[in-house]
Amino acid sequence: MISAIKMHLQGIKTGLAVRMAYRADFIISAFIMLISEFFGPLLTYLIYNNEASLPGWSMYEVLLIQGVFLLSKGISFPFFFGIVWNTLDRVQNGTFDLLLIKPRSVLQMVIVTGFDSEDLGKLIGGLALTGIALYRLPRPGLSEWVAFIGLFVISLVVMFGFALILAGLGIVWIGNYRVYEIFSSIANFGMYPASIFSKSLQTVITSVIPVAMLGFIPASALLGKPYENTLYAVIISFMFLFASLLFWNTTLKKYTSSGG
Amino acid sequence: MIVHKNKPKNIIYRQIDILKATVLATYKEWAAYRSHMAISIFVGPVTFLVQVFIWNAVYSTGNTVSGLTLNQIITYYGVVTIINYLTYDSADWNLQMLIQTGKFITFMLRPVSHCYYAFCQKLGHRLLALWVEFIPVYLLFLLVFKINLVPADLFWALISITLGFILMFLMNYCIGITGFWLTKTEGLRRAFILLRDLCAGVLVPLTLFPGFMQKILFFLPFQFITYVPTRVFIGSYELAGISLPIPYVVGMQAGAVIVMFLVYKLLWFLGIKRFTGVGA
Known part of the structure; x- marks a missing residue:
């Protein structure tokens, strides 16, 4: 365990060192990563600024959902979601083979070497947006915080599941970086209150592909109005992780190389 | 054959030949990755x-x-989506990669302007997108979402989308030039x-x-890339409380294209002097 943590720290250190070769570009990129995530909140602001609203939700409640969503991305994207581009890049260039011969699990290696420092901008953005929204909302109680933390960890589990699926796709669908767009389009459903979607779609985003867990469900718990099917969504989230691992392992077995 | 090589007519023929060859090569190159492009049908x-x-x-x-x-806002988003499939551009990325890797040096030896070559590449790329992205999504929007995707005036819509296409290319190309x-x-x-x-x-x-x-947005050139073609497609233009007739807006868009072309020329003139490449 300690050696695994050391390895991850070394991966972070190396990732940062490599990116610092172009410092100015790194700073601009990290800042842009932060700003680009504010498209959703900007839309929310413009809706409410035009004297409209999402029924049953105040602007800061919606912003909290989006802040939590961004926070979840802010942790997952730098620290483990990099397995997606790392796998895509290595499979395309033929350097994925090098990870297969290391004396560690391929998944661990692909996470360690996939640290994405630029995405730390998302983390800062998530913290800022969540902080601003919470400042404008009634203070949550201890029980709300406990429920939120538990559900937030599960949101990271779902993120990891998505990362595994996209990285698995990267093994069989060579060089297709547009898999990120698939994730973004689906994940959009987690950035808004589930009540705005139809009943059938609510079932899909909680019980089939649990994207509601990425932002809406943890934020609802923090707001003190937990979603009725939360427990069900938690169970589905773990099943989603299990299915993702299965998918990753299946695609990994299908990996073929021409030697790089 | 050699006698007329410098006549303007021959220069035009030569440019058309380059255009056809580059469009075809790019089309074939990207057709190998058509499944990547087809992700748009889902996204x-x-x-x-x-x-x-x-x-x-x-x-x-x-x-x-x-x-x-x-209805208007849903139509707006539908039209924006399909117009973006037609005008999408990656000239900025392509040029900066050529500069960064030094491969740009090979273009300095070719008897063709890189800008023209890149524009032809975009034409080939978007030609493929026409049937892989545009037509399937258009039909989905039309038949499943029941959005009215018939332009108010086909003539002005086509001109406006074409100008948006060129403007998007020129802007991106200028960003690529900053790679120098x-x-x-x-x-x-x-x-x-x-x-x-x-x-x-x-x-x-x-x-x-x-x-x-x-x-502020009214005086920036960005509206001419997507907002103006979309509003022309819908058949009415309004921004900052200013309503303008469609031909007038399209005229402004043409003006923006000319200004952007001059900006490109200036940036290219200044930037190309800075390029150094070894071997590549």
């Missing part, structure tokens, strides 16, 4: 579906937002794409922005 409608639900919820509490009805100074322009590219999409009306109709912002 476009799913992203659009989210917008449909958001705006349906918003309009359930009122009839208009910023003077737009639900910065070498790695990833950050700048992202910043520009963000600013462009925001100010071009890709995220929301520009009329939803506060009044003072609309006045």
